[in-house]
Amino acid sequence: MTPSQAAMMIPDAAVSSETALDRFGPLPRPDLAFTPQVAEATAPIYEKVKHIIPAIEWPALAPTIHAINILKKQRNAVILAHNYMTPDIFHGVADIVGDSLQLAIEATRTDADVIVQCGVHFMAETSKILSPDKTVLIPDMKAGCSLAESITAADVRGLRERNPGVPIITYVNTSADVKAECDICCTSSNALQVVESFGVDKVFLIPDKYLAANVGNKTDVEVLIWDGACEVHERFTAQELRDYRKIEPGVKIIAHPECPPEVVAEADFAGSTAHMIDWVKTRRPEKVMMITECSMADNVASETPDVDFIRPCNLCPHMKRITLNKILDSLLEMKEEVVVDPAVASRARQAVERMINLKS
Numbered sequence: 001m002t003p004s005q006a007a008m009m010i011p012d013a014a015v016s017s018e019t020a021l022d023r024f025g026p027l028p029r030p031d032l033a034f035t036p037q038v039a040e041a042t043a044p045i046y047e048k049v050k051h052i053i054p055a056i057e058w059p060a061l062a063p064t065i066h067a068i069n070i071l072k073k074q075r076n077a078v079i080l081a082h083n084y085m086t087p088d089i090f091h092g093v094a095d096i097v098g099d100s101l102q103l104a105i106e107a108t109r110t111d112a113d114v115i116v117q118c119g120v121h122f123m124a125e126t127s128k129i130l131s132p133d134k135t136v137l138i139p140d141m142k143a144g145c146s147l148a149e150s151i152t153a154a155d156v157r158g159l160r161e162r163n164p165g166v167p168i169i170t171y172v173n174t175s176a177d178v179k180a181e182c183d184i185c186c187t188s189s190n191a192l193q194v195v196e197s198f199g200v201d202k203v204f205l206i207p208d209k210y211l212a213a214n215v216g217n218k219t220d221v222e223v224l225i226w227d228g229a230c231e232v233h234e235r236f237t238a239q240e241l242r243d244y245r246k247i248e249p250g251v252k253i254i255a256h257p258e259c260p261p262e263v264v265a266e267a268d269f270a271g272s273t274a275h276m277i278d279w280v281k282t283r284r285p286e287k288v289m290m291i292t293e294c295s296m297a298d299n300v301a302s303e304t305p306d307v308d309f310i311r312p313c314n315l316c317p318h319m320k321r322i323t324l325n326k327i328l329d330s331l332l333e334m335k336e337e338v339v340v341d342p343a344v345a346s347r348a349r350q351a352v353e354r355m356i357n358l359k360s
């Protein structure tokens with residue numbers, strides 16, 4: 001177990017002996033038969049995903065989707081789904097979809113008592129940081145992230161000691177402990193703006209060495225790196241993109257800035273998940289290849305059936321730990337509860353709020 005996972009699993013006993021299930025009470029396990037009523041209730045959802053989920057698979061998915069949508073009302077829960085969730089989750093049960101920070105910010109605006117975070121654990125922590133009074137659940141506590149696991153709070157303190165006066169910016173993909181040690185947070189959308197906001201000649205941008213290098217290529221500020229990487233995006237190569245261009249003439253290639261700089265250089269456009277989605281919806285290219293986690297292409301494809309998606313599929317094994325069945329169990333059994341030490345949460349929130357205030 002990693003330090004951040006351990007921090008998240010601080011039992012409620014540290015504060016109270018009550019579990020989330022004690023507080024919210026049990027609910028009966030629903031029948032999961034594909035009845036005519038379930039078929040009728042889920043028909044509008046199937047309409048949204050029919051281009052990517054074969055009709056033969058729907059009877060296996062629909063009862064769980066239907067049950068989750070009933071349960072979340074009974075629990076006064078809001079389901080947050082990251083862009084990398086599979087289409088059954090993204091289009092079937094989510095109330096709010098987007099990137100991790102969008103999700104956490106939107107959740108603060110709801111009157112839900114419970115947040116079910118369909119994403120990885122640093123995202124659940126970010127939601128808890130911004131909504132300390134809500135109960136935050138993650139359907140699988142083992143849903144980690146290679147970037148978040150690449151650095152600890154002690155590592156950040158070491159960077160500060162060795163580099164006094166150099167601002168430390170953390171990408172949102174870090175634990176609450178790490179955010180608490182940093183000056184400000186950033187996303188892939190606003191990293192350049194945050195880097196330049198300090199008005200100094202060098203900053204650290206941690207932990208993604210590729211995001212830092214890609215931002216460094218656009219500014220005169222020296223962007224110092226930490227040796228972390230996203231295990232999904234670093235697998236793409238520039239040669240792979242060149243090969244796809246040969247076999248798919250005319251294809252537009254758009255890449256996430258967590259990819260190595262030579263991949264970004266080979267792409268027609270690079271941007272955050274939100275910017276990539278906007279790019280496809282606005283430009284409507286005949287053929288597109290999204291160089292990112294492959295469920296995102298599935299989710300965008302269902303909304304843009306006129307665009308032909310070429311899918312070089314790199315799945316995030318951590319994101320794929322979140323399934324419909326685990327979401328159902330999460331709501332029934334009120335597990336796994338994400339708890340962040342209030343003192344850490346308060347300092348981490350400052351780093352996130354500095355970024356939000358910068359944006360406005």
Ligand code: SF4
Pocket residue numbers: 120144145146147148173230231232233293316317318319
């Ligand atoms: S896709 Fe990469 S950055 Fe996102 S959760 Fe998976 S490992 Fe982390």
